Amino acid sequence: MSNFTLFHYPLSPYAEKIRLMLGYTGFPWLSVRVPEMPPRKALQPLAGNYGRIPVGQLGADIFCDTSIIADEIADLADNHQLSYSKSDPTIAEFSETVEAEVFFPCVVAGSSKALSAKARKMMSLWQLTKLVVDRINMKRHAKVPIVGNKDAWIQVKAHLEKLENHIDKAYLVAAEPTIADFAAYHPLWFLRDLGERSIVAKYQKVNAWMDRMKAFGHGNEQAVEPVEAWSNARNAEPRPVPAEFQKGQYLNKTVEITPNDYRLVPTRGILAGESARRWILAREHGKCGKVHVHFPKSGYTLSGV
Numbered sequence: 001m002s003n004f005t006l007f008h009y010p011l012s013p014y015a016e017k018i019r020l021m022l023g024y025t026g027f028p029w030l031s032v033r034v035p036e037m038p039p040r041k042a043l044q045p046l047a048g049n050y051g052r053i054p055v056g057q058l059g060a061d062i063f064c065d066t067s068i069i070a071d072e073i074a075d076l077a078d079n080h081q082l083s084y085s086k087s088d089p090t091i092a093e094f095s096e097t098v099e100a101e102v103f104f105p106c107v108v109a110g111s112s113k114a115l116s117a118k119a120r121k122m123m124s125l126w127q128l129t130k131l132v133v134d135r136i137n138m139k140r141h142a143k144v145p146i147v148g149n150k151d152a153w154i155q156v157k158a159h160l161e162k163l164e165n166h167i168d169k170a171y172l173v174a175a176e177p178t179i180a181d182f183a184a185y186h187p188l189w190f191l192r193d194l195g196e197r198s199i200v201a202k203y204q205k206v207n208a209w210m211d212r213m214k215a216f217g218h219g220n221e222q223a224v225e226p227v228e229a230w231s232n233a234r235n236a237e238p239r240p241v242p243a244e245f246q247k248g249q250y251l252n253k254t255v256e257i258t259p260n261d262y263r264l265v266p267t268r269g270i271l272a273g274e275s276a277r278r279w280i281l282a283r284e285h286g287k288c289g290k291v292h293v294h295f296p297k298s299g300y301t302l303s304g305v
């Protein structure tokens with residue numbers, strides 16, 4: 001049993017990408033529910049100030065960003081088609097594009113009355129107001145353009161048309177799901193299933209593919225409190241860092257890693273290793289002991305302190 005743990009909240013599309021991968025691969029997982037916005041007390045001991053969701057955990061190794069979490073799940077499931085680093089490069093590239101080009105347009109277009117009603121059932125009016133203010137601030141400080149309502153709809157429509165013309169198999173690139181399916185699914189899930197926007201139903205192949213994806217569900221999920229996740233970290237050692245990761249001018253030095261696009265909050269630690277695709281930060285906290293926090297290089301910047 002892997003004790004894979006996911007820190008997430010129900011309305012998060014990127015978390016849905018990973019929940020669905022866990023449903024598809026079928027191994028049991030531990031679920032820590034976190035608030036919809038920082039501060040997230042469950043995560044601070046493990047991942048410092050990293051401000052995005054989801055975050056994954058295996059023992060004393062913590063994984064930030066779904067590109068890294070997906071690679072870990074692919075390894076656990078021994079299914080390279082689910083990995084960004086081990087699947088065919090054209091699949092990995094397609095996955096990154098299909099997700100990046102439509103995530104914010106779907107979030108903007110999916111923000112409907114139906115979504116507000118769902119959010120209202122999970123949050124008080126005060127929390128909901130705080131969430132709206134938080135997201136306005138997040139967008140204001142973002143370094144990527146976030147589309148307005150009119151452009152969002154234009155881009156969503158163009159995307160749905162492109163996808164409808166693309167689909168000629170059960171899944172986007174093969175008869176079995178690959179990482180491309182999970183990357184493409186979650187923004188549309190926000191639009192169709194959370195926002196209840198009817199536009200997706202007009203694209204029959206896309207709609208049927210989404211139904212096939214949705215049917216994987218979330219698998220064998222067990223809710224746990226943060227203390228259990230912290231104690232799992234405390235009772236484990238970080239995985240050994242491979243010798244080929246132990247290089248570079250910042251090795252063993254204090255550094256910060258910051259997303260390049262939004263939630264530009266740095267995570268500080270000592271660089272324990274780096275590969276072509278990831279950085280590993282060593283951090284320590286009384287609640288969880290020593291942990292290694294893994295970040296992708298793509299989309300993040302490392303700086304010396």
Ligand SMILES: N[C@@H](CCC(=O)N[C@@H](CS)C(=O)NCC(=O)O)C(=O)O
Nearest residue numbers: 012013014036037052053065066067
């Ligand atoms: N590149 C990141 C993006 C993650 C992301 O944007 N997550 C959203 C939720 S779906 C987020 O963190 N929003 C701000 C928040 O929840 O505080 C990944 O792949 O994990």
